[in-house]
Amino acid sequence: xxxxxxxxxxxxxxxxxxxxxxxxxxxxxxxxxxSFIGRVREHNLGRIVTGITYDLFEPLAxxxxxxxxxxxxxxxxxxxxxxxxxxxxDLGIGDPAVIVAxxxxxxxxxxxxxxxxxxxxxxxxxxxxxxxxxxxxSAWSEGCSLCEEQREAERAQRHGEADHGHVR
Amino acid sequence: xxxxxxxxxxxxxxxxxxxxxxxxxxxxxxxxxxSFIGRVREHNLGRIVTGITYDLFEPLAxxxxxxxxxxxxxxxxxxxxxxxxxxxxDLGIGDPAVIVAxxxxxxxxxxxxxxxxxxxxxxxxxxxxxxxxxxxxSAWSEGCSLCEEQREAERAQRHGEADHGHVR
Amino acid sequence: MKTRIALYGAxxxxxxxxxxxxxxxxxxxxxxxxxxxxQHLQQHTPSxxxxxxxxxxxxxxxxxxxxxxxxxxxxxLAVLPPVSGG
Amino acid sequence: MKTRIALYGAxxxxxxxxxxxxxxxxxxxxxxxxxxxxQHLQQHTPSxxxxxxxxxxxxxxxxxxxxxxxxxxxxxLAVLPPVSGG
Numbered sequence: 424x425x426x427x428x429x430x431x432x433x434x435x436x437x438x439x440x441x442x443x444x445x446x447x448x449x450x451x452x453x454x455x456x457x458s459f460i461g462r463v464r465e466h467n468l469g470r471i472v473t474g475i476t477y478d479l480f481e482p483l484a485x486x487x488x489x490x491x492x493x494x495x496x497x498x499x500x501x502x503x504x505x506x507x508x509x510x511x512x513d514l515g516i517g518d519p520a521v522i523v524a525x526x527x528x529x530x531x532x533x534x535x536x537x538x539x540x541x542x543x544x545x546x547x548x549x550x551x552x553x554x555x556x557x558x559x560x561s562a563w564s565e566g567c568s569l570c571e572e573q574r575e576a577e578r579a580q581r582h583g584e585a586d587h588g589h590v591r
Numbered sequence: 592x593x594x595x596x597x598x599x600x601x602x603x604x605x606x607x608x609x610x611x612x613x614x615x616x617x618x619x620x621x622x623x624x625x626s627f628i629g630r631v632r633e634h635n636l637g638r639i640v641t642g643i644t645y646d647l648f649e650p651l652a653x654x655x656x657x658x659x660x661x662x663x664x665x666x667x668x669x670x671x672x673x674x675x676x677x678x679x680x681d682l683g684i685g686d687p688a689v690i691v692a693x694x695x696x697x698x699x700x701x702x703x704x705x706x707x708x709x710x711x712x713x714x715x716x717x718x719x720x721x722x723x724x725x726x727x728x729s730a731w732s733e734g735c736s737l738c739e740e741q742r743e744a745e746r747a748q749r750h751g752e753a754d755h756g757h758v759r
Numbered sequence: 760m761k762t763r764i765a766l767y768g769a770x771x772x773x774x775x776x777x778x779x780x781x782x783x784x785x786x787x788x789x790x791x792x793x794x795x796x797x798q799h800l801q802q803h804t805p806s807x808x809x810x811x812x813x814x815x816x817x818x819x820x821x822x823x824x825x826x827x828x829x830x831x832x833x834x835x836l837a838v839l840p841p842v843s844g845g
Numbered sequence: 846m847k848t849r850i851a852l853y854g855a856x857x858x859x860x861x862x863x864x865x866x867x868x869x870x871x872x873x874x875x876x877x878x879x880x881x882x883x884q885h886l887q888q889h890t891p892s893x894x895x896x897x898x899x900x901x902x903x904x905x906x907x908x909x910x911x912x913x914x915x916x917x918x919x920x921x922l923a924v925l926p927p928v929s930g931g
Contacts, residue, residue, distance in 0.1 A: 478853055478854055478857070478905070480853050480923050483905075483907070486907060541931060542929050544930055545928075545930055549904065549925045551853055551854030551928060563855035563929075566854075566928045566929030567927055567928055567929070570899075570901060571902075573900050577851050
C-alpha cells in the first residue's frame with residue numbers, strides 16, 4: 424500500500440521519531456493530521472515502574488501493521504497516509520514506545536484512522552511488554568490472546584468493560 | 592489552569608511548533624499523547640487554493656481557548672495537559688494553522704480531550720479564514736455563528752448532516 | 760454615547776479602518792446595537808447584507824454579549840461574523 | 846519431524862536459548878502441537894502453567910495459524926503469548 428510506513432525500531436539503534444512520522448503523512452491534499460504517541464509512564468497499577476522491555480516477533484509484527492493499514496484504508500477511504508512504528512528493547516520512563524500518525528483531507532478521517540490503528544496495534548500485533556519495578560521485580564504484562572478460540576471471549580469481555588466505563 | 596498552554600502565533604514572527612506542543616503535554620505520569628495538526632490544503636470545495644489569511648480577535652480567542660481547556664478537564668478528568676495554538680496572518684499551502692495536543696495517563700482520555708478541543712476551536716473561537724484562489728479571487732469562509740439565537744439551529748443542522756455522513 | 764466596534768472577518772470590508780463608531784442611546788441593549796449597525800451598513804456599505812450581521816455576535820475582549828445584555832459604556836466592542844478557524 | 850518453535854514474551858522463560866524443538870508426527874495439527882508443547886513444558890519448565898500456552902497463538906512469520914491448520918513442514922514457528930504492545 425502506497426502511503427503506508429511501518430517499522431520496528433531497535434532502541435539501541437534509534438529512537439522513534441515523531442517529526443519523521445508527521446512528515447511522512449503530510450501532503451498538499453491533507454488538511455488534517457492526527458497522531459498518537461505512547462510513552463513509558465512511571466506508574467502502573469499502583470507500582471513504580473523504572474523501565475519497560477519490549478519484545479516483538481518482528482516479521483509478523485510488520486505484517487500485522489501492514490494489515491492494519493489496509494483495514495484503515497477500507498474504513499476511512501482514500502486518500503490516507505498512515506505511519507506505524509513500535510520500539511523494541513529496553514525503554515526508560517518517557518521514552519516513546521509507539522507512534523501512529525494519519526493524514527487525510529479532513530480531520531474526522533484522520534482521527535478515526537489514528538485511533539483504529541493504535542487500538543489494533545495494542546490488540547493484534549505480536550508485541551510483549553515486561554515491566555521493571557523499583558523493587559527490582561519484573562513482570563510480563565497480561566494481554567490480549569491472539570488465539571482465535573480465546574479472542575472472541577476476551578474481546579466480548581473487554582467491550583463489556585469499556586461500555587461500563589463510558590456509563591460512569 | 593495549570594497544564595494548559597494557549598497561544599495565537601503571528602506567522603510573521605514564528606510558525607506553529609509541534610515539537611514544543613508535544614514537549615509541553617509530556618509528563619512522567621502520562622502514557623498517552625494525542626495531537627492534531629490542521630494544515631492549509633491546496634483544494635477546497637473544488638477550487639485550487641493558493642493560501643489562507645487567518646484573522647483572529649485575539650483576547651477573546653485566548654479566553655475561548657482557556658475555557659476549552661476547562662471544559663476538557665471537566666470531561667476527561669485529571670491529570671491532563673493541553674496545548675492549543677492557532678496561527679494568524681497569511682499562510683501558504685502546508686503551513687500549520689492550528690495545533691492541539693493532549694497528554695493523559697491513558698490513551699482514551701488523550702484522544703477525547705484532543706478531539707473535544709479541536710472541535711471547540713473550530714466552532715467557538717473568534718477566528719476567520721479568507722481563502723485565496725489561483726484565479727486571484729478571495730472569499731471569507733462560511734462558518735458557525737457565535738450568536739446564541741442562531742447557534743442552536745445551526746448546531747442541530749450540523750449534527751443532522753454528520754449523522755447522515757456516518758450512515759453512508 | 761459613542762460606541763466603537765471593531766470589525767473582523769468578512770465584516771472588515773465594511774470599513775478599511777477596521778472599525779465603525781455608532782451613536783448608541785443610553786440603556787440600549789445588544790439587540791438594539793445590532794439594528795443600529797445594520798442601518799449604518801445599509802447607508803455606508805450596502806454590499807454587506809443584513810443577514811451577515813444577524814448571524815454575527817457582539818463581544819467584549821472577555822466574552823460574547825448576548826442580545827439581552829446592555830451595551831457597556833466606554834468599552835470597545837467587536838462584531839464577530841460566523842467563525843471558521845482551524 | 847523436528848519442529849522448532851521460537852519463544853516470545855513470558856514464554857521466553859521456558860528456555861534461555863529462545864526456542865524449543867519438538868518431535869511432531871506428520872499430519873499433526875496446531876491443536877496437537879499445542880498439546881505437545883504443554884507436555885514438554887510440564888517436564889522441562891513446570892513453572893509455566895498450561896493456561897498460558899492455552900491462551901497463546903502459534904504463527905509463522907507471515908500469519909497466525911489456527912488450531913485446525915496442519916503444522917507446516919520445515920518452517921520455524923513461533924508461540925505467541927497474549928500481547929501487550931503500545
